[in-house]
Amino acid sequence: MLQISKLHKSYPIGDSSLHVLKGIDLSVEEGEMVAIMGSSGSGKSTLLNIIGMLDEADEGEYVLDGVPIKNLTEKKAAIYRNKFLGFIFQSFNLINYKNALENVALPLYYQGMNRKERSEKALFHLGKVGLKDWAHHLPNELSGGQKQRVAIARALAANPKLLLADEPTGALDTKTSYEIMAFLQQLNDEGKTLLIVTHEEDIAAMCKRVVKLRDGVIMEDTRVEQVRAAAHV
Amino acid sequence: MFDLDLWREIFQSINKNRTRSVLSGFTVAFAILLFAVLFGIANGLNNTFDEAFVDDANNAIFIFSGMTSKAHKGHQAGRRIQFKNEDYDFVKEAYGDNVQYITARIYKNVNATFRNEKNTYNVRAVHPDHQYLENTLIKEGRYINQLDIDNRAKNVIIGRLVEEDLFLKTTALGKYINLNGIQYKVVGTFTDDGGDNEERMIYMPVTTAQRIYGNNDYIDQINLTYNPKMNYNQAIAFSNELTRDLKDRFEVSQNDQRAIRVRNLANESKSINQMTFGLGVIILVIGFGTLIAGVVGISNIMIFIVKERTKEIGIRKALGAPPKAIVSIILLESIIITAIAGWLGLVLGIGVLELVGSSLETYFIKDPSVSPRLVFGATITLIIAGAIAGYLPAKKASKIKPIVALRDD
Known part of the structure; x- marks a missing residue:
């Protein structure tokens, strides 16, 4: 599903440069639920951004679903992002002047789907996250947990191969965090592949595999017994 | 698309x-x-x-006379300067091509009558060239011509509003209008872009007016247009020369601003x-x-x-x-x-x-x-x-x- 080898990335800082990723090797199979952990500055977000094609690696190989991701044009990257990836952000990143339904439908718009089909599909996904009745509400009329669920519905809308979540529970209280995690676990149960960046141990424990990063290298890569979030809700 | x-x-x-x-x-x-x-x-x-500046020709020069304000060559101040036909002829002949159109003007005020309608109007007695100086537009009939001048004909041209006032709905052309008790034939009617006052005007041959009003050869004013090929500076030089010559002709001091006045539109046009x-x-x-x-x-x-x-x-x-x-x-x-x-x-x-x-x-x-x-x-x-x-x-x-x-x- 996802193979990364000898991945390097540095950022220029003034005259010198900061070597953030120092040769990452990682491979993720379909159906996995991987937590990427590390303190701030460990390079976990950079890794996620490279996987999400939001950023490009300096060196190394990255193959997603059999497609080598290298020297992409902006246009091609946009198409791949749309087709392969669904993003879930810490700060939700909903477009504030669009209602829940329109936000969810946006990736479908960029697929060139017609309006009617888009609305139907978006409504279906909103239903899946339990927000069918909130379809016509603007983001600022929703609670944090609801916003994140809209964002998840949006990530799911284009039926991506891989869901990328960057601190998905970072802006939520514990109870809501567990609800969101329960939902992500349910998606994983249904066969979705998930990659979750977090620095919270309890959240990582709810994944099936934990990859620990420190100073740009993988320190630890272990499979764990998944803690079911539903039990804690 | x-x-x-x-x-x-x-x-x-x-x-x-x-x-x-x-x-x-x-x-x-x-x-x-x-x-x-x-x-x-x-x-x-x-x-x-x-x-x-749409009304009149913008290359016009107007020559007026008044009283002398300075004693000169043995004449006392306060002498009245009166233009006559010979002065008109002098300006017309002396400057050759520099003069494009030229006309004398005599102003009169008349009581006009046609059948039961009466009114007072200003009359301008003029030469044929006046038509071009004033941009008079003939509506019906013709303007004053040289024959009228030579024969001192009792022909008049009346403005659109005079026709409306006196002839009501009928046309004036060919009819006789009574001005201060004398019958004149209306040989033309005109319009003018200069406004109502211009259209409430009556024109007659300058010689006719001289015969009837005093039997003399007096002129109130001389109007001319200079050759349009002249530029502003040449035109101003021309009118300065004209002023000098006329002041000499009437034995008026060159410093006398009242006796003879020349207004040149070139100054204003410029x-x-x-x-x-x-x-x-x-x-x-x-x-x-x-x-x-x-x-x-x-x-x-x-x-x-x-x-x-x-x-x-x-x-x-x-x-x-x-x-x-x-x-x-x-x-x-x-x-x-x-x-x-x-x-x-x-x-x-x-x-x-x-x-x-x-x-x-x-x-x-x-x-x-x-x-x-x-x-x-x-x-x-x-x-x-x-x-x-x-x-x-x-x-x-x-x-x-x-x-x-x-x-x-």
């Missing part, structure tokens, strides 16, 4: 971000409004000047022409100034809009928006706002001119109007400028890395 969804996206964005849309639209609308109003007022000033030119320059400066201000305004707004939408652009890119979609949504939005606002400014500007136009006549602004085509052109310029100004930031925005755009919160 026509992407309904794209337009829906754009209109939603305009509609939901109303403050932003209204503010940017306001700048454009205001620029166009100012452009239209200022241009209209400048045009109005121009119209006033044009109108003021300053009017300079003024009109100056006005043209001002119009141009105003036009360009407003447009440039508008362009700068739009550019700033575009940069601001792109800045404000950075995060939204990042989200859209993360969701799979290609760079082209980002550029087109920003550009089209700005073009639509500019176009609508420009149109609004155009309508407002023309409306304002319509509304206040007639009340500005006291300030020498007549018919302040601006051609919609010109304002339309200005709006197009603004739209194009806005598009160019918007393209660069939009292009830059489309290249923003989503992570950068999404980071700042």
